[in-house]
Amino acid sequence: MAKILIVEDNALNIKLFCDLLAAHGHEPQAVTDSRLALDAAREFVPDLVITDIQLPHVSGLELIQLIRADEAIKDVPIMAVTAYATAGDEERIRGAGAESYVTKPISVARFVQEVDSLLARKEPVTADA
Numbered sequence: 001m002a003k004i005l006i007v008e009d010n011a012l013n014i015k016l017f018c019d020l021l022a023a024h025g026h027e028p029q030a031v032t033d034s035r036l037a038l039d040a041a042r043e044f045v046p047d048l049v050i051t052d053i054q055l056p057h058v059s060g061l062e063l064i065q066l067i068r069a070d071e072a073i074k075d076v077p078i079m080a081v082t083a084y085a086t087a088g089d090e091e092r093i094r095g096a097g098a099e100s101y102v103t104k105p106i107s108v109a110r111f112v113q114e115v116d117s118l119l120a121r122k123e124p125v126t127a128d129a
């Protein structure tokens with residue numbers, strides 16, 4: 001079971017993501033206010049962060065950059081889920097530090113596949129490391 005932090009301001013998307021992740025044996029935690037997301041990530045210590053890009057207050061791009069600059073959580077994989085689907089958006093989002101990019105409306109199969117792929121790539125932390 002992986003701990004997955006979801007940063008999303010849309011209640012329907014939060015429910016969908018949490019239900020999908022829980023159904024696949026994961027422990028989702030949602031944050032609706034992006035201003036609280038960095039502290040939530042430090043406290044929850046997720047195995048994966050899923051963030052919307054178009055968020056009020058702190059954009060998803062800014063959040064990705066903040067996570068990458070934070071020593072405690074900089075190596076956590078990040079999946080961007082966004083309605084942005086124009087030329088150059090994927091490069092911009094990946095350039096900020098996201099490993100994965102899924103467009104809305106999401107394909108459930110693709111969403112689950114991306115989550116599984118990112119979690120499989122994450123190196124396990126061992127006590128003697």
